[in-house]
Amino acid sequence: MSFLNKEICDGDNPDLTEERRTATFDTDRMAQVIYGSEKFAARRRQITKSISRIPALQDTKPLAFMTREEKITEACRELDVLSDHWEQLIYVNDEEEALHLHREVIGMEGHPFALHETMFIPTLVSQASDEQQEKWLGRARKREIIGCYAQTELGHGSNLRKLETTATYSPSTQEFILHTPTITALKWWPGALGKSSNYAIVMADLVIKNKSYGPHPFIVQLRDEKTHQPLPGITVGDIGPKMAFNGADNGFLGFDHFRIPRGNLLMRHNRVEPDGSYLKPPHAKIGYSSMVKVRSRMAMDQGLFMAQALVIAVRYSAVRRQGFLEDKSQEVKVLDYQTQQHRLFPSIARVYAFIFCGLETIQLYEKLILDVNKNGDTSGMADLHSLTSGLKSVVTHFTGQGIEQARMACGGHGYSMASYISEIYGVAVAGCTYEGENMVMLLQCARALVKAVELVEEGHPEKLSPMMAYLTKPSVTVDLTVGPEAYVKIFQLIAKKQAFKATEQLHKFMVAGDSRDVAWNKSAVELTKASRLHTRLYILKTFIRRVESITDISVKAALTDLLNLHLNYELLDVASYALADGIMSSTQMDFIKNQLYSSLEKIRPNAVSLMDSFQFSDLQLRSVLGRRDGHVYQNLFEWAKSSPLNQSEVLPSVTQYLKPMMEKSKL
Ligand SMILES: CCCCCCCCCC/C=C\CCCCCCCC(=O)SCCNC(=O)CCNC(=O)[C@H](O)C(C)(C)COP(=O)(O)OP(=O)(O)OC[C@H]1O[C@@H](n2cnc3c(N)ncnc32)[C@H](O)[C@@H]1OP(=O)(O)O
Numbered sequence: 001m002s003f004l005n006k007e008i009c010d011g012d013n014p015d016l017t018e019e020r021r022t023a024t025f026d027t028d029r030m031a032q033v034i035y036g037s038e039k040f041a042a043r044r045r046q047i048t049k050s051i052s053r054i055p056a057l058q059d060t061k062p063l064a065f066m067t068r069e070e071k072i073t074e075a076c077r078e079l080d081v082l083s084d085h086w087e088q089l090i091y092v093n094d095e096e097e098a099l100h101l102h103r104e105v106i107g108m109e110g111h112p113f114a115l116h117e118t119m120f121i122p123t124l125v126s127q128a129s130d131e132q133q134e135k136w137l138g139r140a141r142k143r144e145i146i147g148c149y150a151q152t153e154l155g156h157g158s159n160l161r162k163l164e165t166t167a168t169y170s171p172s173t174q175e176f177i178l179h180t181p182t183i184t185a186l187k188w189w190p191g192a193l194g195k196s197s198n199y200a201i202v203m204a205d206l207v208i209k210n211k212s213y214g215p216h217p218f219i220v221q222l223r224d225e226k227t228h229q230p231l232p233g234i235t236v237g238d239i240g241p242k243m244a245f246n247g248a249d250n251g252f253l254g255f256d257h258f259r260i261p262r263g264n265l266l267m268r269h270n271r272v273e274p275d276g277s278y279l280k281p282p283h284a285k286i287g288y289s290s291m292v293k294v295r296s297r298m299a300m301d302q303g304l305f306m307a308q309a310l311v312i313a314v315r316y317s318a319v320r321r322q323g324f325l326e327d328k329s330q331e332v333k334v335l336d337y338q339t340q341q342h343r344l345f346p347s348i349a350r351v352y353a354f355i356f357c358g359l360e361t362i363q364l365y366e367k368l369i370l371d372v373n374k375n376g377d378t379s380g381m382a383d384l385h386s387l388t389s390g391l392k393s394v395v396t397h398f399t400g401q402g403i404e405q406a407r408m409a410c411g412g413h414g415y416s417m418a419s420y421i422s423e424i425y426g427v428a429v430a431g432c433t434y435e436g437e438n439m440v441m442l443l444q445c446a447r448a449l450v451k452a453v454e455l456v457e458e459g460h461p462e463k464l465s466p467m468m469a470y471l472t473k474p475s476v477t478v479d480l481t482v483g484p485e486a487y488v489k490i491f492q493l494i495a496k497k498q499a500f501k502a503t504e505q506l507h508k509f510m511v512a513g514d515s516r517d518v519a520w521n522k523s524a525v526e527l528t529k530a531s532r533l534h535t536r537l538y539i540l541k542t543f544i545r546r547v548e549s550i551t552d553i554s555v556k557a558a559l560t561d562l563l564n565l566h567l568n569y570e571l572l573d574v575a576s577y578a579l580a581d582g583i584m585s586s587t588q589m590d591f592i593k594n595q596l597y598s599s600l601e602k603i604r605p606n607a608v609s610l611m612d613s614f615q616f617s618d619l620q621l622r623s624v625l626g627r628r629d630g631h632v633y634q635n636l637f638e639w640a641k642s643s644p645l646n647q648s649e650v651l652p653s654v655t656q657y658l659k660p661m662m663e664k665s666k667l
């Protein structure tokens, strides 16, 4: 079956048009699967269309040619235009629509509202009492104030229990006194803190009567609402340029005995009474919920980052012709090379897999917040914490790898800022660090795994959560030809073996006399391996579940090819564990390799449409190389001509230095 996809093909590069004609599914239908519903996929298209009708939002000067100050100014200009059209463009307070709007118009390099939407408002929703929400949430949603999330300090990010900023309660004035006692206590890194925000959620150690209660969230006004000047007692500024994400003003912040009213401690779950008595929350880590919120989004957001890089690389690979295969009269599209397919298609599969996980974890977080806020039920917190800790680490790692391969797949042009892939890479890999450094978070996931293994060893398998149930599965011989379930069984065995081995190692060191912390550190590499396998198993199972639920036959068939590629690629990638433990034979390995190669061939005709289905506009992609029309050479030449260096034939640097130098050399 062949579809001419709905987008207009006329005028596009004929090689791309040919790819779109031969696709076996409809990209609008695929978009419904990617974005979770027909309604949201349609809304995205509608929003994109509405944006294209606002002249002030069309791309002006390419971001690559802008200074940092120009990028920040441009993002603010766009936000101002958006603000004027907000209610016509999206349903107010619809988070997904707001994110789409920002991604499309402002892109990924950061902007003053990035943390306002993703952490400031969510913290007010999850941590502020009804009364506090009344006071601040409405103002935040109407954008009367701009907020950020200030937690990390110069000296501490991973180890929250050692944050040094203090919030000391003064019963006589019913105030908290915020203070930065040392240079390492300066808040350092928070996005949009430096220059844009006038409010912040500040995580500080709550101190009452000389007793420390650990990090708690406070809402703090940083700047005068009229003049935007920092308030007395506050030192705030920008931390300087970064590897990417330079449209954002990540900042520093210090307090000099800065007083805030008692009512600025967010008090939905804990309270400090006027006399200083403390009511503790129903769960010790409830104050960490905003981090869980962002982590629960990361599989989706990282999947979309990698998708952008792959749209660019796949379209380009269908247009770029170099070398010959059978027909010596015409060079082939580089996408026809097996190595190119092997470089790109497993990442396409991962993009889909990650996004399906993201759809699930975003919903899990929403449910958790309802359970906690409405019913005080915190029982889901531990599972979501361990799941999202593992997932953010695995997904960001593979996303970085996938984007870098996409860059290389574009040859020399991939290295140019015209491809925009380096910026996507720089922004995406920040995710390996923010919201918890990946190793640290893998070790959080390992805590849950070790606990589960210990339950099995102690004879209490009935206490395992559903995600851990595979730890009780007995070893079996598996026939891989029966389909996805066989792959799951092998993966389960591999993950189970590693979880038991790592736990055994931990116990061995403890029995030999090490404390649990020291034994943990001596086993940490093995523990992180167990966490990765556990998480990859979850990703694999989610992918299978999602594909099974699809009703559109042609979409399902295309995704089944992608799923088969994923299953074989993943199993091959962890084969060393399976071979070492005798879980798989070398004959099975050969079978997997052959299946993998044949999946590449099956996916080839659909590659461009699998990526077109993300329906990123050229405005959002910001890539000269990856534009929908595929006229890469003309577009590249125009872009290069617009470089500031090409606005004059002879640069001042030549007149001032090179010419005199050459003249001197002649003497
Ligand atoms: C990103 C979304 C935006 C999308 C927009 C897209 C548009 C694109 C343009 C923008 C692009 C990017 C946007 C950038 C956004 C950047 C945001 C970045 C923001 C930040 O980075 S904020 C700072 C984040 N910081 C961290 O994550 C710190 C990491 N550290 C920790 O979380 C903790 O210290 C810890 C490692 C979890 C340890 O905590 P602690 O020492 O207190 O606890 P223990 O290890 O002793 O464990 C005790 C016990 O508690 C359990 N536990 C820990 N945390 C939780 C939890 N959250 N929930 C439930 N349970 C928890 C732990 O498991 C232990 O249990 P056990 O005893 O084993 O039973």
Ligand SMILES: Cc1cc2nc3c(=O)[nH]c(=O)nc-3n(C[C@H](O)[C@H](O)[C@H](O)COP(=O)(O)OP(=O)(O)OC[C@H]3O[C@@H](n4cnc5c(N)ncnc54)[C@H](O)[C@@H]3O)c2cc1C
Binding pocket: 115, 149, 150, 151, 152, 155, 156, 157, 158, 159, 188, 189, 190, 191, 245, 250, 430, 433, 434, 435, 436, 437, 438, 439, 440, 443
């Ligand atoms: C782009 C970007 C945006 C950010 N935005 C914000 C924001 O809005 N608000 C905010 O508060 N913060 C923000 N941050 C800060 C970020 O959350 C922290 O940098 C992150 O949590 C990592 O902490 P760290 O810098 O202390 O790393 P470190 O912990 O110092 O990591 C250094 C090394 O030590 C290792 N390590 C540390 N502890 C352990 C351990 N227990 N076991 C094993 N290894 C360990 C790590 O694995 C790593 O290899 C942002 C950071 C970036 C890059």
